Amino acid sequence: DADVTQTPRNRITKTGKRIMLECSQTKGHDRMYWYRQDPGLGLRLIYYSFDVKDINKGEISDGYSVSRQAQAKFSLSLESAIPNQTALYFCATSLRGLNEQFFGPGTRLTVL
Protein backbone atom coordinates (compact mmCIF):
# COMPACT_ATOMS: atom_id res chain seq x y z
CA ASP A 1 0.00 0.00 0.00
CA ALA A 2 1.17 3.49 -0.83
CA ASP A 3 2.35 5.56 2.13
CA VAL A 4 1.47 8.89 0.49
CA THR A 5 -1.72 8.95 -1.54
CA GLN A 6 -3.20 11.70 -3.67
CA THR A 7 -6.74 12.05 -4.94
CA PRO A 8 -7.79 12.48 -7.63
CA ARG A 9 -4.97 11.22 -9.85
CA ASN A 10 -6.32 13.05 -12.88
CA ARG A 11 -8.76 15.93 -13.11
CA ILE A 12 -10.04 18.04 -15.97
CA THR A 13 -11.95 21.15 -15.02
CA LYS A 14 -13.04 24.49 -16.44
CA THR A 15 -11.84 28.00 -15.79
CA GLY A 16 -13.43 29.50 -12.70
CA LYS A 17 -14.27 26.23 -10.98
CA ARG A 18 -13.19 25.47 -7.42
CA ILE A 19 -10.94 22.44 -7.16
CA MET A 20 -9.59 20.55 -4.17
CA LEU A 21 -6.69 18.15 -4.32
CA GLU A 22 -6.23 15.86 -1.34
CA CYS A 23 -3.20 14.22 0.17
CA SER A 24 -3.15 11.55 2.86
CA GLN A 25 -0.22 9.78 4.48
CA THR A 26 0.19 6.78 6.73
CA LYS A 27 3.86 7.41 7.51
CA GLY A 28 3.19 9.29 10.75
CA HIS A 29 5.15 12.27 9.48
CA ASP A 30 4.55 15.73 10.91
CA ARG A 31 5.54 17.76 7.85
CA MET A 32 3.65 17.96 4.57
CA TYR A 33 4.24 19.86 1.33
CA TRP A 34 2.51 20.73 -1.93
CA TYR A 35 4.52 21.22 -5.15
CA ARG A 36 3.62 21.83 -8.76
CA GLN A 37 5.62 20.72 -11.78
CA ASP A 38 5.32 22.19 -15.25
CA PRO A 39 6.66 20.36 -18.33
CA GLY A 40 10.46 20.30 -18.50
CA LEU A 41 10.84 22.07 -15.17
CA GLY A 42 11.65 21.06 -11.64
CA LEU A 43 9.17 21.13 -8.79
CA ARG A 44 8.15 24.43 -7.22
CA LEU A 45 6.90 24.66 -3.65
CA ILE A 46 3.36 26.00 -3.19
CA TYR A 47 2.68 25.58 0.53
CA TYR A 48 4.13 23.61 3.39
CA SER A 49 3.10 22.68 6.90
CA PHE A 50 5.47 21.64 9.67
CA ASP A 51 2.65 20.57 11.98
CA VAL A 52 -1.14 20.76 12.17
CA LYS A 53 -1.17 24.37 13.38
CA ASP A 54 1.59 25.58 11.07
CA ILE A 55 0.98 26.70 7.47
CA ASN A 56 3.59 28.50 5.34
CA LYS A 57 3.59 29.96 1.86
CA GLY A 58 6.09 28.62 -0.59
CA GLU A 59 7.54 30.06 -3.77
CA ILE A 60 4.28 30.20 -5.74
CA SER A 61 1.30 30.40 -3.36
CA ASP A 62 -0.79 32.97 -5.26
CA GLY A 63 -4.08 31.46 -6.43
CA TYR A 64 -3.85 28.53 -4.01
CA SER A 65 -4.90 27.82 -0.44
CA VAL A 66 -4.35 24.84 1.85
CA SER A 67 -5.89 23.14 4.83
CA ARG A 68 -4.19 20.79 7.27
CA GLN A 69 -7.20 18.91 8.61
CA ALA A 70 -5.14 16.44 10.62
CA GLN A 71 -1.55 15.32 10.86
CA ALA A 72 -2.22 12.82 8.09
CA LYS A 73 -4.18 15.06 5.71
CA PHE A 74 -3.19 18.15 3.73
CA SER A 75 -5.48 19.58 1.05
CA LEU A 76 -4.70 22.04 -1.71
CA SER A 77 -7.49 24.23 -3.11
CA LEU A 78 -7.76 26.33 -6.22
CA GLU A 79 -10.59 28.74 -5.45
CA SER A 80 -11.07 29.78 -9.08
CA ALA A 81 -9.01 27.67 -11.44
CA ILE A 82 -7.27 29.27 -14.42
CA PRO A 83 -5.57 27.60 -17.42
CA ASN A 84 -2.01 28.42 -16.29
CA GLN A 85 -2.64 26.26 -13.21
CA THR A 86 -2.61 23.26 -15.52
CA ALA A 87 0.25 21.20 -14.12
CA LEU A 88 1.30 18.08 -12.26
CA TYR A 89 0.83 18.46 -8.50
CA PHE A 90 2.81 16.49 -5.94
CA CYS A 91 2.31 16.11 -2.23
CA ALA A 92 5.26 15.16 -0.02
CA THR A 93 5.89 14.36 3.63
CA SER A 94 8.86 14.36 5.93
CA LEU A 95 9.65 13.80 9.57
CA ARG A 96 11.30 16.39 11.73
CA GLY A 97 14.92 15.43 12.29
CA LEU A 98 15.17 13.35 9.14
CA ASN A 99 16.31 14.65 5.78
CA GLU A 100 14.26 12.63 3.34
CA GLN A 101 11.00 13.78 1.75
CA PHE A 102 8.59 11.15 0.49
CA PHE A 103 6.47 12.05 -2.52
CA GLY A 104 3.04 10.93 -3.61
CA PRO A 105 2.26 9.72 -7.14
CA GLY A 106 1.01 13.11 -8.32
CA THR A 107 -2.25 14.61 -9.59
CA ARG A 108 -2.46 15.72 -13.19
CA LEU A 109 -4.72 18.77 -13.34
CA THR A 110 -5.96 20.30 -16.59
CA VAL A 111 -7.85 23.59 -16.55
CA LEU A 112 -9.66 24.34 -19.80
Place this chain on the structure above:
Amino acid sequence: DAKTTQPNSMESNEEEPVHLPCNHSTISGTDYIHWYRQLPSQGPEYVIHGLTSNVNNRMASLAIAEDRKSSTLILHRATLRDAAVYYCILKNGRGYSTLTFGKGTMLLVSP
Protein backbone atom coordinates in the same frame (compact mmCIF):
# COMPACT_ATOMS: atom_id res chain seq x y z
CA ASP B 1 18.98 29.82 -1.27
CA ALA B 2 22.26 28.84 -2.89
CA LYS B 3 21.84 27.55 -6.44
CA THR B 4 23.17 24.49 -8.19
CA THR B 5 24.23 23.98 -11.81
CA GLN B 6 23.80 20.64 -13.54
CA PRO B 7 24.12 19.51 -17.17
CA ASN B 8 20.76 19.27 -18.90
CA SER B 9 21.30 15.67 -19.96
CA MET B 10 23.78 12.80 -19.90
CA GLU B 11 23.93 9.43 -21.57
CA SER B 12 25.25 6.13 -20.32
CA ASN B 13 25.32 2.49 -21.29
CA GLU B 14 23.80 -0.18 -19.12
CA GLU B 15 26.12 -1.71 -16.52
CA GLU B 16 28.62 1.14 -16.81
CA PRO B 17 29.33 3.65 -14.03
CA VAL B 18 27.73 7.06 -14.25
CA HIS B 19 29.09 10.26 -12.74
CA LEU B 20 26.55 13.06 -12.47
CA PRO B 21 28.18 16.42 -11.69
CA CYS B 22 26.77 19.34 -9.74
CA ASN B 23 28.32 22.75 -9.17
CA HIS B 24 27.35 24.82 -6.15
CA SER B 25 29.99 27.51 -5.83
CA THR B 26 27.92 29.66 -3.42
CA ILE B 27 27.24 26.89 -0.94
CA SER B 28 27.21 27.98 2.69
CA GLY B 29 28.77 26.15 5.57
CA THR B 30 25.42 24.85 6.82
CA ASP B 31 24.07 23.66 3.45
CA TYR B 32 23.67 19.94 2.95
CA ILE B 33 23.88 18.51 -0.58
CA HIS B 34 20.84 16.40 -1.41
CA TRP B 35 20.14 14.31 -4.48
CA TYR B 36 16.69 13.22 -5.60
CA ARG B 37 15.64 11.49 -8.77
CA GLN B 38 12.37 11.39 -10.65
CA LEU B 39 11.54 8.36 -12.71
CA PRO B 40 9.12 8.85 -15.62
CA SER B 41 5.54 9.44 -14.49
CA GLN B 42 6.47 9.28 -10.79
CA GLY B 43 7.15 11.63 -7.93
CA PRO B 44 10.74 12.35 -6.93
CA GLU B 45 12.54 9.93 -4.63
CA TYR B 46 15.41 10.58 -2.26
CA VAL B 47 18.77 9.22 -3.34
CA ILE B 48 21.44 10.46 -0.95
CA HIS B 49 22.71 13.47 0.95
CA GLY B 50 25.93 14.68 2.55
CA LEU B 51 27.66 17.62 4.17
CA THR B 52 31.43 17.28 3.82
CA SER B 53 32.43 13.64 3.67
CA ASN B 54 31.75 11.22 0.86
CA VAL B 55 28.67 9.09 1.44
CA ASN B 56 27.58 5.67 0.25
CA ASN B 57 24.23 3.91 0.37
CA ARG B 58 22.53 1.09 -1.47
CA MET B 59 21.50 3.36 -4.34
CA ALA B 60 24.57 5.50 -5.02
CA SER B 61 27.67 7.25 -3.76
CA LEU B 62 28.14 10.96 -3.25
CA ALA B 63 31.58 12.46 -3.71
CA ILE B 64 31.99 15.98 -2.33
CA ALA B 65 34.87 18.21 -3.33
CA GLU B 66 37.17 19.34 -0.57
CA ASP B 67 36.07 22.98 -1.00
CA ARG B 68 32.41 21.81 -1.23
CA LYS B 69 31.84 23.87 -4.36
CA SER B 70 30.99 20.81 -6.39
CA SER B 71 29.81 17.26 -5.92
CA THR B 72 29.28 14.13 -7.99
CA LEU B 73 26.59 11.51 -7.73
CA ILE B 74 27.97 8.13 -8.71
CA LEU B 75 25.84 5.25 -9.92
CA HIS B 76 28.21 2.30 -9.89
CA ARG B 77 26.43 0.19 -12.52
CA ALA B 78 23.67 1.90 -14.42
CA THR B 79 20.55 -0.05 -15.20
CA LEU B 80 17.67 0.85 -17.48
CA ARG B 81 15.65 1.60 -14.37
CA ASP B 82 18.12 4.38 -13.48
CA ALA B 83 16.92 6.47 -16.44
CA ALA B 84 15.45 9.50 -14.69
CA VAL B 85 15.89 13.19 -13.97
CA TYR B 86 18.43 13.68 -11.19
CA TYR B 87 18.18 16.78 -9.02
CA CYS B 88 21.05 18.20 -6.97
CA ILE B 89 19.63 20.40 -4.20
CA LEU B 90 21.19 22.43 -1.42
CA LYS B 91 19.24 22.35 1.81
CA ASN B 92 20.17 24.40 4.83
CA GLY B 93 20.78 22.38 7.94
CA ARG B 94 18.32 24.47 9.93
CA GLY B 95 15.33 22.41 10.96
CA TYR B 96 12.79 24.54 9.10
CA SER B 97 14.37 24.70 5.65
CA THR B 98 12.74 23.30 2.51
CA LEU B 99 13.87 21.83 -0.82
CA THR B 100 14.27 23.99 -3.93
CA PHE B 101 14.33 21.97 -7.14
CA GLY B 102 16.10 23.10 -10.30
CA LYS B 103 15.71 21.50 -13.73
CA GLY B 104 18.05 18.61 -12.96
CA THR B 105 19.95 16.28 -15.29
CA MET B 106 18.07 13.85 -17.48
CA LEU B 107 20.00 10.58 -17.54
CA LEU B 108 19.47 8.36 -20.55
CA VAL B 109 20.59 4.74 -20.24
CA SER B 110 21.05 2.59 -23.33
CA PRO B 111 21.01 -1.21 -23.38
